[in-house]
Amino acid sequence: MTDDFGLAENTEGAAGDEFEEIDVSDTEADRIARRQDREFAEFRKRLKDNERFKLDDGAFDDATYAAIYKLVEDGYVGAFGGPISTGKEANVYEALDHDGGDVAVKVYRINASNFKQMRGYLEGDPRFEGIRGDKKAVVLSWTRKEFSNLQRAREAGVRVPEPIAVQRNVLVMELIGQEGDAAPTLNDVDVDNPETAYEVVREYIRRLYDAGLVHGDLSEYNLVVYDGELVVIDVGQAVTIHHNKHDEYLRRDCRNVANFFARQGADADPESLYDYVVENASPRSDEETERPDDE
Template sequence: MSLAKRKRPKREDKMIRTEKRLESDVFDRQSLFAIAKLMKDGHFATVDYPVAKGKEANIFCGTTTDGKKVAIKIYRIDTSNFIRMHDYIDGDPRFQGTSRKRFETILAWTRKEYSNLKAFHEAGVSVPRPIAFLRNVVVMEFFAEGNIAFSTLEQMGSENPQKDYDFMLTQVKKIYQAGFVHGDISEYNILVTDDGLKLLDCAQAVLLAHPRAEDFLRRDVENLVRYFKKQGVKEADTEKALAYIKDARPVLRGLEQLKYDEENKKE
């Protein structure tokens, strides 16, 4: 069955229902400055309509001068849970010394998402292609059918659970081989598109040097196993999945290479 024929949330549920609440809490002075500068730099020409509201950010669709659609993710400065962000920032050597003040934390979080997306995309992971970032705004590839954003795995369900489970484990393995753990994988941030599954929300991803990387990896795998078992994948198993993911030496970067070498001297 083609994706177009599968059940989707109603169009008005995706475009009309949330417009009022999405716009009012995101266009502060700092965000407007970043949007204006990104527009001036040619990354998009218009901000068209709201797409979704997440825990810390609002997503808008934008259009470039040549008519292409982009996703514009704006982190809310006043209402984001910046304290939770430090669970993933602290311990990441790329962001050592990040201030615990709200504004500085959100700026680091935005830069972290762009950096993670860039690394994942270069590693062949099925994520949005990052385009640009400034302050609390990230511009990236927009996955949509026409002007309507594709729905999540939680909304759509899996037409081929075994295939989708295997695919997602492969994505987690690619991330691991690149030296990272995503840290927040679930059916709520996996899009079902005409071109397959796409993984979103990469800001919280950490290097393997992070002291909680193993905990985050296990949680990601447990979430996938839980979901796909409910979808009928009987052989889904956390320990087997972890063994598959770790069956390769990661390509480590920067300061974390020191930790990896120290822990594996006897090999």
């Protein structure tokens, strides 16, 4: 017979005969998962309790610890040292990889106070179209953007820190300097030959532009001196030539750089530097299509 809903009634006795018993005993996968959970919990506690590079300052969430843990598991980070720099957007720490080599770990704050400004540098970049407007999405995209910009700059022949790995809001890259002795900025050294140094930086700007990038914040504070070389740092805000303010940013870079070297005695002026860059570069127009990981 059927009930009012047209469903056949069970007239054969115990319904349990129609179901298979579920095995709830532990599997090897269960045991591995529990062990990994315990190991991660212990790892997170050690980071939070470490006074040398205390990450738990209200700026980082558990997913940030998970990102660092993944980088450790993958062999990119083996041990942490102290902070190289701290700022509103990110902290940079000395670290060692699993082979004992020096690396730098840059941890971006999810609650970055100037994330709206960060979003302004992302807008207009085809690699990051359609990102969500919340802080987390912006910061995660920014981190991947810096990794991508470092790759492109190195391919263009610009001396920047070598990008090694990126996971969520954590970037691992070459350490510029030595353990306990960060490389000084150009502002903090005596420039012995300003004319030669200016020519090097001028060529860096041209090569970046040739690669379709504008640094956007280049000055004596974002150039460091190490092992006889000038190294460009902090390329997270660098924009492509498709950004609606790329020309404004290029002119600002030229003004900052030329004015600094002019004060050092070099024959430099902003307009001549700008003209040199745009007249001697053929900016690439193709864009990387990699999208940021919003997880």
